[in-house]
Amino acid sequence: MHPDRPVYLDNHATTPLDPRVLAAMRPWWEENFANPHSVEHAMGREAEAAVEAARAEIAGLIGAEAREIVLTSGATEANNLAIKGAARFAAAQGSERRRIVTLATEHKCVLESVRDLAAEGFEPVLLPVGPGGLLDLDLLRDTVDKRVLLVSVMAVNNEIGVVQDLEVVGAIAKAAGALFHTDAAQGCGRIALDVAEIQADLLSISGHKIYGPKGIGALYVRRRPRVRLAPLFSGGGQERGFRSGTLPAPLVVGLGEAARIAAGEGLLDAGRIAGQRDRFLAALEAEVPGLRLNGDPERRVAGNLNLTFPGELDAQGLMAEAPEVCVSTGSACSSAAVEPSYVLRALGMPEAEARATLRIGIGRFTSPADVDRAAAALAAAWRRVAAARPARTGTE
Numbered sequence: 001m002h003p004d005r006p007v008y009l010d011n012h013a014t015t016p017l018d019p020r021v022l023a024a025m026r027p028w029w030e031e032n033f034a035n036p037h038s039v040e041h042a043m044g045r046e047a048e049a050a051v052e053a054a055r056a057e058i059a060g061l062i063g064a065e066a067r068e069i070v071l072t073s074g075a076t077e078a079n080n081l082a083i084k085g086a087a088r089f090a091a092a093q094g095s096e097r098r099r100i101v102t103l104a105t106e107h108k109c110v111l112e113s114v115r116d117l118a119a120e121g122f123e124p125v126l127l128p129v130g131p132g133g134l135l136d137l138d139l140l141r142d143t144v145d146k147r148v149l150l151v152s153v154m155a156v157n158n159e160i161g162v163v164q165d166l167e168v169v170g171a172i173a174k175a176a177g178a179l180f181h182t183d184a185a186q187g188c189g190r191i192a193l194d195v196a197e198i199q200a201d202l203l204s205i206s207g208h209k210i211y212g213p214k215g216i217g218a219l220y221v222r223r224r225p226r227v228r229l230a231p232l233f234s235g236g237g238q239e240r241g242f243r244s245g246t247l248p249a250p251l252v253v254g255l256g257e258a259a260r261i262a263a264g265e266g267l268l269d270a271g272r273i274a275g276q277r278d279r280f281l282a283a284l285e286a287e288v289p290g291l292r293l294n295g296d297p298e299r300r301v302a303g304n305l306n307l308t309f310p311g312e313l314d315a316q317g318l319m320a321e322a323p324e325v326c327v328s329t330g331s332a333c334s335s336a337a338v339e340p341s342y343v344l345r346a347l348g349m350p351e352a353e354a355r356a357t358l359r360i361g362i363g364r365f366t367s368p369a370d371v372d373r374a375a376a377a378l379a380a381a382w383r384r385v386a387a388a389r390p391a392r393t394g395t396e
């Protein structure tokens with residue numbers, strides 16, 4: 001990477017496109033632009049075949065069948081379709097189940113989907129998490145009964161990187177006859193995920209979190225036993241009626257290639273990324289005494305570090321002092337607001353500490369030189385910000 005370019009350590013917000021993904025997409029922008037639903041002519045049939053090959057790769061990443069993959073515009077849409085679609089279909093069938101159980105630390109698009117359903121007569125149940133960000137499985141067991149329609153628990157948290165025990169969550173949901181959905185936008189390609197093992201009925205994927213293009217994602221919809229959803233859009237009935245609209249063939253091909261690479265190289269990536277993470281953390285800890293890691297130290301993905309800096313400083317100020325590093329203070333969607341992260345607050349973290357917290361996301365293309373530069377820049381920024389603060393007296 002160019003030495004003057006900022007070091008990109010915000011791989012939870014989005015990942016760069018893998019060059020192999022770009023190469024796979026190019027012919028479908030430049031040469032064959034046909035509508036993959038135009039199967040009356042050769043170009044359309046060729047585009048359709050490329051879309052179906054990509055669908056098989058996406059399915060392969062999670063142990064699904066190709067026809068269980070519904071292509072969407074991203075994980076936001078997949079989560080909306082899973083949650084609202086399942087709830088509305090069940091209600092139309094006269095189901096008595098009204099409760100939707102989810103976590104306080106879910107992505108906004110899950111929380112808001114569940115909240116929106118309250119206006120339609122459903123009952124949201126938001127479960128707390130422990131100080132390490134993990135769901136208390138006994139609490140889940142006590143909560144999920146025959147009144148529960150759907151349990152939605154994310155695979156990997158986008159701020160603190162913790163990995164929920166989906167095998168147990170799935171078993172609990174199934175034992176109560178509830179549907180199980182997981183937002184796997186941060187989990188796919190980073191941890192092994194198999195829809196049969198976790199007994200998922202619905203699973204959401206995002207292209208741009210796995211080195212694929214933005215604007216494409218997928219929802220896994222189980223076929224045996226069959227999961228039924230009310231569609232969000234009216235239209236031509238594409239994607240088995242779940243999602244009308246012309247498929248963006250280049251983006252679908254890109255997601256397929258990203259899934260193929262993730263299936264083959266995800267574990268290798270994780271090993272290398274863990275090495276960069278340890279190198280970065282060791283360098284920063286040596287310069288910043290009292291730095292604290294948030295989220296369970298064991299059950300977490302390799303690339304995530306969520307770090308609270310000592311001295312109750314403002315993480316925004318810290319980032320301003322280190323413009324050569326791209327990191328974030330939390331989820332990209334809420335960092336424009338002055339509110340501290342609701343995920344950190346759900347861990348029981350005081351507001352001042354949440355404000356002094358940075359999210360670091362190390363990825364496939366992060367080099368040792370990148371992490372060295374970033375750690376040095378952040379340490380220097382911390383020294384400047386801490387020195388500028390008036391000395392504190394008394395107990396803290």
Ligand SMILES: *Cc1c(COP(=O)(O)O)cnc(C)c1O
Binds near residue numbers: 073074209216
């Ligand atoms: C990024 C993300 C989403 C949204 O995905 P898009 O494809 O950008 O719509 C949803 N959930 C989690 C956990 C995410 O990290």
